[in-house]
Amino acid sequence: MPSQPLSLRDGLLALAVMAVWGTNFVVIRFGLDDLPPLLFAALRFTLALLPAVFFLKRPPVPWVNLAAYGLLIGAGQFGLLYIAMRADITPGLASLVVQLQVFFTIGLAASLTGERVRPFQVAALLLAVAGIGVILAHTDAATTQLGLGLVLLAALCWAGGNIVARSTPGVNMLAYVVWGSLFSAPPLYALSLAFEGWPAIRDGLVHADVATWSAVLYQAAANTLFGYAVWGWLLSRYPAATIAPMSLLVPVFGMGASALWLQEPLQGWKLGAAALVMTGLCLNVLWPRFAAVRGARTPPAA
Template structure:
């Protein structure tokens, strides 16, 4: 990999890792569903001129926009409203073993002993984390993030079924454009009308929204997709392992989040399991999608 592209790759992983803390900052100022709806609305406004409307692919892209845009982000932002950034950054990596399982079911990919070992190690890691007293007493936020990881793996199957005929950059824009109105409706139905309070989100809320809508959803995705076109999947995907490490470190540094011994051991287990799966079969994660948030 060229030195310039290596720099871009490391920058993207830093943006996505710190993003877990930024989401927590936004959730300090906005309800989770309203935050997600604004995030996709801003991204849709930015990406519409470059993506257009998927008139010829609506029947296939609308279900994906609901799975990835509405279900995944609703679950993960709702879970993060009550969960710390470090735990979320680690737990959401379960999307990789979930994706491997679904790839075996839908695409008949073989689950050799190495990948099965990776899955067992990863799931053992989350069991160790979930067994901590604070999660055992209130398991629902962590369960919501794990469910979001599962939903992402379902979206991964949907993306692969679309094939290579749809450009990844356009697909990202279409998901934002189609998910935004759905999320606005869901937010209004479950959280009420928060538009009058939009001006009261403060600088912290505004920064989190701009970070999500501009830096993550538009800028970093565009760089990521270009790198995916330029290099083999097995070269690019291992860099994804930096994201949970940066996310956990950012949570501890910026928000003074406690990282217990059980979380460290469980997190290492999850990362080892994910690494085994990605290194052996990097294509288990669709090149046209990004993990995390």
């Protein structure tokens, strides 16, 4: 696919997806005020599944592939993320730390498929790890070591889901996510019943108000259906190298929305940690494009 710049309309669509995915972390925090985290995640994937599953054809992939993706993303990524965000990490930092899935994905691909890790990726990882080190040195009641560890595990599960999804290139990603939710919701309900208990489930459902159910609906409709539909459509129209850098805006929106709506403080150490992680992410995403442009402009040796 030849390189082409984003049109104004498509650029605004990509920006809208990043805004939805970034502000989603604040929406999660609102929903957790009433709902236990595993129940909240289960409801989110239920609404992502129904009724969309009746309108989207099942992607032509093995059931075991859908099951692996659904378990890793549902019970793994979001189950752990919601548990952490209940009381152990701020939404802004969660939106930043979970982006380390990029480096976990690279590591898993290297170990499972033999992909070569390139020097710029190592440098990018070291910058991101330095940022996590800064966060670890400033853990407190708002962001605990447990919360940081849970979000890192969530990022690892996200990376595992990426590896599973990459084994089936060319599928309709929206349909893939919707059908994968068939294997996300049931285990989350089972885990909620086992670890949160029926009294907590009952109380959460009884006390859930319009704002809480709006948060659940936002997770399914905006974050999943709108987000993946538009993102998949953009990837079908433009090279991945044109679209992928937009994802760097997710933690920007996440930290900004948390500071604006939840008054999450943005101390110097937090901004420094964000700068290190974001620089690592930028290096990982943008260096190949820079190297390709530089190579194209370098005249051949005489």
